[in-house]
Amino acid sequence: MPPDPRPPEGPTRRILTVNVNATPSVTESIAEAPRAVAEPGVEIVGLTPTFGAPSCEGNVQSYLAAVGVMDAVLTCDQPFNPVIQARFGEHRREGLQELLDQPVVDIPRRPLTSPPSWGAATPGVSTLGRTVPLIEDRLRLAGLMERCASVRASSTSVPDLERDENAAVETIVAEAQRAVEQDRAEVAVLGCGGMAALEGAVHQRCGVPVVDGVAAAVSVAQSLVRLRLRTSKVRAYTSPLPKDLKGFWFGR
């Protein structure tokens, strides 16, 4: 008989939000944003990989992030449930799903309010053009590409953001507006959190619901905990067979 899928309530009150890059300041802003939607008594803890790139675009840095994130989570010494991995999944959360049976959530790629019969624009903060194909492939695999009006890149990087927030906000808002007006998007999903100003600004200019990706992820994660759901282990996400890793070990 399989293990009872219903974990004790205990550890379920701490949500881990793992940054995909090795920049603690970003980790902080990622963990801060969703606190507004946390249920009473739920703690949100940010986690920073101990290696990888200070910001992630493209495949090389993304694979480093995938490993860095697994490493950070495996060496985390507090109980937690579930885990949020920031960003649109282009940094691959499947490794975590094999390693843990707590749910692993990234930015829900179909905006929760989006009708199944309608698409959504996904202008991501700090989504450079080169990252768009990675996100589009994630949508394809989820069967959602046909429903996504467009994935648009604001050529704004996290550093830009820290340098001049207003300019960055303006760039992103303009991109969202193109998504709504030219691509017929009905919802805007923001690629990362930590920008109080942005959400309101996009809504004001575009008149569509705006989804803060990380807050949405936390919110879905809480649902999973309430439903006591675990990652399915029967096939795709079976735990890895123990093997002697060479030249690398998690949490070294």
Next chain:
Amino acid sequence: MPPDPRPPEGPTRRILTVNVNATPSVTESIAEAPRAVAEPGVEIVGLTPTFGAPSCEGNVQSYLAAVGVMDAVLTCDQPFNPVIQARFGEHRREGLQELLDQPVVDIPRRPLTSPPSWGAATPGVSTLGRTVPLIEDRLRLAGLMERCASVRASSTSVPDLERDENAAVETIVAEAQRAVEQDRAEVAVLGCGGMAALEGAVHQRCGVPVVDGVAAAVSVAQSLVRLRLRTSKVRAYTSPLPKDLKGFWFGR
């Protein structure tokens, strides 16, 4: 400038779960099930259409249900947010989405824990064979059919269920098992709530996570409220133009 998307917290503590058929006893069991996952202070109210069929299969009864549900919700005299429509959406929730700006949720058709790269079996309680094509089309429109291992019908009806629960449970569990073993499903989603025994039984026999559809819907609904998300009104779900309905009026 569009209305501020953030409704006052007030009304958001009452969730309406609308039955799709005109049988109050079913309404009760539908409203009961998800109470376990309700956040503190959230009230779950069941609503029964004042007309339609005592149980719904196929298209004729489904269109009656679509109208009956709109009628029931429009004549509900208490504030609420959001609305759950039981079942897999084969009874069409789009009308409600036009009429309301509170979110409208039916059974989340991609099980929340299902990896984007893997499908889910959907053995529905009281899903007769004839309803399967309707559900499959909803999955198609959502782009999820490729990811759904199978939609399987237990030829169990709500009456059967009331007559002999054990037999009904056994039928459904057996169907779920076929979905996991023959169709390579990794998650089981149950088409309607109100059966304490069922969820555990499926999990025991199949060893996969089991999603109680209505509880999951309530859980997602609470997320939407926390995120203060509303239905997008820019295109597909614009409010209907006022017209003089002939021979029919809501809440007559």
Next chain:
Amino acid sequence: MPPDPRPPEGPTRRILTVNVNATPSVTESIAEAPRAVAEPGVEIVGLTPTFGAPSCEGNVQSYLAAVGVMDAVLTCDQPFNPVIQARFGEHRREGLQELLDQPVVDIPRRPLTSPPSWGAATPGVSTLGRTVPLIEDRLRLAGLMERCASVRASSTSVPDLERDENAAVETIVAEAQRAVEQDRAEVAVLGCGGMAALEGAVHQRCGVPVVDGVAAAVSVAQSLVRLRLRTSKVRAYTSPLPKDLKGFWFGR
């Protein structure tokens, strides 16, 4: 042994064209248009729902129409075969298909002349923007979306049409022209009949074959009668189980 699929010729000489809205004048124009293509001895009878909206856009009015149409047909006291439901199917003919075994036809969504390897523009008369997603979903379910160059909305409503036909025609023709020139459509399908002027005008300006939707439907319907084909009852369109409807009965 199943019933012989070959109905007596008798009733097959009366074609019912059901309007989707409760406006008799529209019913008339809908029934008038296809008379030109009726075979000798075939009578075309228009039917107006006794309830619903005076004109239909969007989901709420569409579900009312679905029920209103079923009601009108079930209470029709003359024999008929087959039934035409005007419009592109966005008002759901599946209920009728369950109730009848005569064929039910709506506007053929792949223009009859369109090569399987080429798309068609579908500028619908009185297709407001909000109706486009409904039509697109019908095309998706039929597997024809990839082959449809575009669904374009002339923001012309039936009332507009009655107010100033020339202006309405001009708007629609312009839309059709964009479909041919910008979307590479090779055929134009008109969303509803009753406009002598329109068909010629679109052809003149665009140089493509023009399909009058309702006439085409009648023409296909006659084919079905000649072929003595009935709606398949083995699965999706099984007749509904008799149930005590509450607060509603057809033909009340």
Next chain:
Amino acid sequence: MPPDPRPPEGPTRRILTVNVNATPSVTESIAEAPRAVAEPGVEIVGLTPTFGAPSCEGNVQSYLAAVGVMDAVLTCDQPFNPVIQARFGEHRREGLQELLDQPVVDIPRRPLTSPPSWGAATPGVSTLGRTVPLIEDRLRLAGLMERCASVRASSTSVPDLERDENAAVETIVAEAQRAVEQDRAEVAVLGCGGMAALEGAVHQRCGVPVVDGVAAAVSVAQSLVRLRLRTSKVRAYTSPLPKDLKGFWFGR
């Protein structure tokens, strides 16, 4: 200004049914079958290619048939409208569509009665296994593969048919039955006509509507004539530029 798409009624009373192989006896049976559905005054003329294979399976014979059919039609000395090409289109009718502006119809690959939301089995008379992939590709290009429950081959050839009709009928009926019972087909489409016995037998055994492919094609063709529709010439089927063919000329 483009030519008026409405040809004089005159020539429209003669329908050409072109055989794809060079066997006159088959041509006869193909032309015979649909006479039952011909409108009063419509003449159905069979045409036999003067070269090609006595029966066609696979690609080599199919390309010969494509050329043989064009040759036969171009050298036909009577006026006609429209043209039927027997079989499921695996012998490519696109050449004819370039050469003519009369409509060219082959076996309608979505059974006319099939709900857009449901598939159809297509057990073809004298469809050998090797022809199945060709037919499946035609369905793919038409976007109908997802809706086709299955394409099944009765390993019965035209010669078999002439040798022992009863055995051939039995083989085909059994195949149709598998399509309905195992593949959940709701309609059966027969790949070629000329077998009075077959249609009734399949219906008796399977209880689904049975479409005689060639009769259906004739029926659709008559619809096109009534609607005065012509093949679109704006893009895919523009008439071929005149060129000096080398070593080959039509109607030599």
Next chain:
Amino acid sequence: MPPDPRPPEGPTRRILTVNVNATPSVTESIAEAPRAVAEPGVEIVGLTPTFGAPSCEGNVQSYLAAVGVMDAVLTCDQPFNPVIQARFGEHRREGLQELLDQPVVDIPRRPLTSPPSWGAATPGVSTLGRTVPLIEDRLRLAGLMERCASVRASSTSVPDLERDENAAVETIVAEAQRAVEQDRAEVAVLGCGGMAALEGAVHQRCGVPVVDGVAAAVSVAQSLVRLRLRTSKVRAYTSPLPKDLKGFWFGR
């Protein structure tokens, strides 16, 4: 036991490049281009059909080409392995695949360097607009359409090319540039060879890898020979049953 798939090395040193039209000068340029990529000791022989059109666009000429090419290859009196059919497959190589067990290659329709997750522009030399739909259908059948950024037609014909090469090159380069800049193509594939100037010019202007279609085909063909691969004969490409062709025989 099936025949050993490993042919003697002998005949494998002669590659046949079959022109699809009956113009020897074109045959020459097609055979010339890939010599640069031929392995030492590999001979590239051009073959011209003895009938068909002097240049091929559209379906009529394409079916003639399909037959002309089979005829030319079957009457070729030297051993060869494999066969290249110029162009993007819109002239159907499947007949040859039935007739031969040597591999038959046309222009590889996914540029060899193109990441599976990214598309390619396919501006074809002498691809007139009318040929685009044929090429798009070939891509659809190969499942590659979603990955192809666009198929663009330079309205340049082979005659134009011979009249004023510079102008032709300029037209094609401009088209390629639109594919890269407007359609986000990352690779350019040229539809036919024989133009030394073109490849460099496209690369210079667009900064993307440029694939000379015929050279790529030859290169792939050599791979197949090295791997000793043959065409699979178990289903789609079984050798045609011998039949008495009427009025036509290969190699007459």
Next chain:
Amino acid sequence: MPPDPRPPEGPTRRILTVNVNATPSVTESIAEAPRAVAEPGVEIVGLTPTFGAPSCEGNVQSYLAAVGVMDAVLTCDQPFNPVIQARFGEHRREGLQELLDQPVVDIPRRPLTSPPSWGAATPGVSTLGRTVPLIEDRLRLAGLMERCASVRASSTSVPDLERDENAAVETIVAEAQRAVEQDRAEVAVLGCGGMAALEGAVHQRCGVPVVDGVAAAVSVAQSLVRLRLRTSKVRAYTSPLPKDLKGFWFGR
């Protein structure tokens, strides 16, 4: 002006075949197999990651492999062109494609001889069941899933292979046979090389062409070199921006 895409011939004579696991013996067998298809003068060098798992299944080990492979290639001190990454791409070669402009090839996922209109079975040596979903997703992203008859796992691991080759061969051959007989595959692609016995055995038993994955990759790679093609750098595979990696550096 972009760099001339034509690299000097020099480095192009050394092909790197990178193992995805850290087991040198496997590296050897991977490099050995394709030597039979190497062009004269082409050297094939095997490379073993200095860290990762001794054998790779599933996501965790796959992401380690992605990083381990990048590390090994970046620290390789000899010139090379191009690079082969063994396996079906489930270990992600995109990182390498960003880092290098030499082509990067993994097992060609559409068997080279497979007709665009037909699928291929892909029974992989040492492909455990859990790896199948990863491979299927790679096929999905390449648009080839519809054309792939099936991906079948022989539950044979590399260790098994070394323990008892005959038993392993038998298991794999049996799986291939099911693919051909039950899934209608026409070609068999083997997931990794180094087994002289296997290729012949599968061919003998199944009668279909058998593709040795690694040999095919090498063969395609040589084609790319001959064609002087480089990885496109205009979008998806732009070189990564230089960043200070934290706690990790390639070739440490």
